[in-house]
Amino acid sequence: MLPARKLSPAGATAERLLWTLASLTTLVALWSLAAMMSDSRHLPGPMKVLEVLGQEFASGALWSNMSITLVRVACAFFLAMLIGTMIGIAIGSYKRADQFFDSWLVLFLNLPALVIIALSYVWLGTTELTAIMAVAINKIPNVAVQMREGARQLSRDLSEMAKLYNFGPWKTLRHVTLPQLAPFAAAAARSGLALVWKIVLVVEALGGHATGVGHQIHAAFGNYDVPTILAYALAFIVVIQIVEFGILQPLQARVMRWRR
Amino acid sequence: MESGNPVRIRVKRKTFPAIGGRDENTVLRDVSFEVSPREFVVLTGPSGCGKSTLLNIVAGLDTDYEGDIDLGAANPRMTFIFQTPRLLPWRTIRENLMLSLPDGDPRQNNVDAIIDRVGLTEAKNAYPERTSLGMQRRAALARGFIQEPDILLMDEPFVSLDDPTAQGLRELLVDLWNSRPTTVMFVTHDRTEAVMLGTRILRLAAGSASIKGDEGVRLSPSDRTQRDKVQAELKRIFDSTPET
Numbered sequence: 001m002l003p004a005r006k007l008s009p010a011g012a013t014a015e016r017l018l019w020t021l022a023s024l025t026t027l028v029a030l031w032s033l034a035a036m037m038s039d040s041r042h043l044p045g046p047m048k049v050l051e052v053l054g055q056e057f058a059s060g061a062l063w064s065n066m067s068i069t070l071v072r073v074a075c076a077f078f079l080a081m082l083i084g085t086m087i088g089i090a091i092g093s094y095k096r097a098d099q100f101f102d103s104w105l106v107l108f109l110n111l112p113a114l115v116i117i118a119l120s121y122v123w124l125g126t127t128e129l130t131a132i133m134a135v136a137i138n139k140i141p142n143v144a145v146q147m148r149e150g151a152r153q154l155s156r157d158l159s160e161m162a163k164l165y166n167f168g169p170w171k172t173l174r175h176v177t178l179p180q181l182a183p184f185a186a187a188a189a190r191s192g193l194a195l196v197w198k199i200v201l202v203v204e205a206l207g208g209h210a211t212g213v214g215h216q217i218h219a220a221f222g223n224y225d226v227p228t229i230l231a232y233a234l235a236f237i238v239v240i241q242i243v244e245f246g247i248l249q250p251l252q253a254r255v256m257r258w259r260r
Numbered sequence: 261m262e263s264g265n266p267v268r269i270r271v272k273r274k275t276f277p278a279i280g281g282r283d284e285n286t287v288l289r290d291v292s293f294e295v296s297p298r299e300f301v302v303l304t305g306p307s308g309c310g311k312s313t314l315l316n317i318v319a320g321l322d323t324d325y326e327g328d329i330d331l332g333a334a335n336p337r338m339t340f341i342f343q344t345p346r347l348l349p350w351r352t353i354r355e356n357l358m359l360s361l362p363d364g365d366p367r368q369n370n371v372d373a374i375i376d377r378v379g380l381t382e383a384k385n386a387y388p389e390r391t392s393l394g395m396q397r398r399a400a401l402a403r404g405f406i407q408e409p410d411i412l413l414m415d416e417p418f419v420s421l422d423d424p425t426a427q428g429l430r431e432l433l434v435d436l437w438n439s440r441p442t443t444v445m446f447v448t449h450d451r452t453e454a455v456m457l458g459t460r461i462l463r464l465a466a467g468s469a470s471i472k473g474d475e476g477v478r479l480s481p482s483d484r485t486q487r488d489k490v491q492a493e494l495k496r497i498f499d500s501t502p503e504t
Contacts, residue, residue, distance in 0.1 A: 160321055161346040164339070165360045165403075175359055179350040258350040258387040 044227045053231040061216070062235060069200060069213040070239065072128075076135035077196050081189060083136070084143025089181070091144070092151025108141040117203050126207050134203050139196055143188045150184030182255040190248050197240050265332035267295040267318075267411060267443060274313055274325040287313050288325070290470050293462060297332070298441040302458035304448055309464045311447045312343070315415050318445065331411065339409035341417045345396040347388040353399045354384040360403045367406060378402045378432060394425040401429065405436050414446045418453065430456060434484065455494045456484050463498075473497070 028046055035045035056062040091098045091105075120134035154177065162172045204214025213232050220228035274288035287310035295301050303311045316322040318329055319340050331338070347356045357371045375384045378398040383391050388399065397417060404412060417433075418426040430453065437444065448454055454461050455477060463473035475497045483489040 157342070157344065157346050158348065161340075161342065164319060164321070165407075166362070167359070171359065175348060175351065179348070258389065 041224065042226060044230065048227050049230045049234060052227040053235060056228070056231060056235075062232075065211060065213050065216050065232070066235060066239065068211045069204065069236075072131055072135065072204070072212065073193075073197050073200050075132045076139065076200065077189075077193060079132065080136040080139035080143055080192060080196070081185070084140040084188070085147045085181075085185065087140070088144040088147025088149075089151045092148035093154075098148070105141055105144060108137075109145065113138045113199050113202065114206075117199075117206055121207055126209070131200070131203050131207055131209060134207075135196055135200050138199050139192050142195065143192060146184050146188040146191075147181065150181040154180055179255070183252075186248070186252040186255055190244070190252065193240065193243065193248065197236070201236075264297040266297065267332045267445075268330040269293055269295070269314075269318060269327075270329070271314065271317060271325055271327035273327070274310065274317065274322075288470075291464070293471060293474065295443055295445060297443055300437065300444040300446065300457060300459040302446045302448060302454040302461045303464060304451065304454045304461060305464035306466045307449055309466050311449075311464055312415050314464075315340075315413050315445060315447050318411075319413055333410065336410040337407060338411045338413065339404045339407040341400055341404040341412070341414040343415045343417065343419060345388065345393075345400040347396055347399055347403075349387060349389050352385050352387055353380055353391070353395075356388070356399060357403050357406055360406065367408060370406060374402045374406050377436075394421055394429070397421065397429055398432070401433060401436070405440070408440065409442055412442050412444045414444065416448050418448075426453075431485075433457065434481070438481070451494055451498055452490060455479070455490050455497065461497055 032045050035043050035048075040048070053062070087101075091101050116137050117134045120130050120137070124130040124133065158176050158180075159172070162176045167176065200212075201214035201217060204212040205218035209215050213236055217229050217232050220226075220232075270292040271288050272290060273286060275284060275286045278284045287308075291310075291314060303314065305311055313322065317325055317327075319338065321340075347353070348359070351359060354371065354375060357375065358368055361367050361371075372384075375381060378401060380395060380398055380402070383395055388396050391399075400417065404414075418429050421429065434457065446454075446457060448457075458477050460476050461473070462471055464470070465472040477493060477497070479489060479493055483493075
């Protein structure tokens, strides 16, 4: 066994990247192998999927479907964060509200996504708003639960300090309350994005929308067109990872930078 | 508080309700005294005697008591320095001081000077949790004094520090107070600290506390830095009625 080496931060990053690369290469190799051994209609190889991806990109279908789905994701995400945060802070701050609404929250947390989606279309019809609402409603209880935890843990010591040093409501919110909630909001945002983007595809498939990645996958499924399904899945994973590493993780690191 | 009215404290009774299997607990009973302007009063007594509770009542943090507090002026500037530093961990030390004053207040111009004075020049742009507890307490002291308060309340601001650090902070407090004397109520269970800092010592008895000793401290500023003089004065004040 090699002795453990001390790595510089840059060295550590390089090593982590190397591991990720090796792991992904192995996955692609296994995929190719499996594709060669099975019926290519059921499991196309990586080259075939890339080829379809290229075609979709060239025709503009990839971009138009992807962008419309991402707009739906963004709307549902912000709506859910906003409403979930308000509910979470309200019930986290007032014990009576928590006692009363706790069972509602449990109910909504356990309501299957499919039920919410189906009922949304029955009650609201096939509109753009329905798609966004259906996704948001699925996500709101999770945000509310995480923000409730944050509100419960607000420091009494610091609110007394803010009171005695005459911070006033605006300064207290900005410099005392929100920074304490930020880590909870960041966690809710990251877990929320993963949930939202999975559900949005189901919503698009079930709601009979004529656009979006979900619709595209649904249509491909109807034709047993596995390469298209995999091509869109791949494209979607890449985009969501860019959002995660490019936006959410730096944001989380920023709100936590004061920690020891 | 130019007029120089004393602060009048009259607490007839302060009771904590029975909670979590604990019986109802009366911590203060008939505690009345006056504090003259620019007097440095130290409240001392065994732990649990209600001295912190009394300070919270004076500060207006605890309003559930029988009695009344007359602060000697309609709206005196009152500042509280807590047992823990209570700085905002997500703001730098300098930002913490700036935020403790209203935006655009002329006192904000003194922030850098007081930071230098308490020896935090190097650390002023650091987040509090990245500095030592002693530095955080310096920052809390600076935040209190930058207010230029009429009444300064302090609740054991130097506990859980090693001796030299605590001593350094006491000297800093005396220095700050000498350059701008203000009415102080200082809570501690440390008798040496009480004698070194106070111009008057109020002793609260254990149990449902009332005042059981009220003595002026007869030490000149230079006496206060001499260990034997402090010890002699400590003996004189505390040995007259032994601690129970």
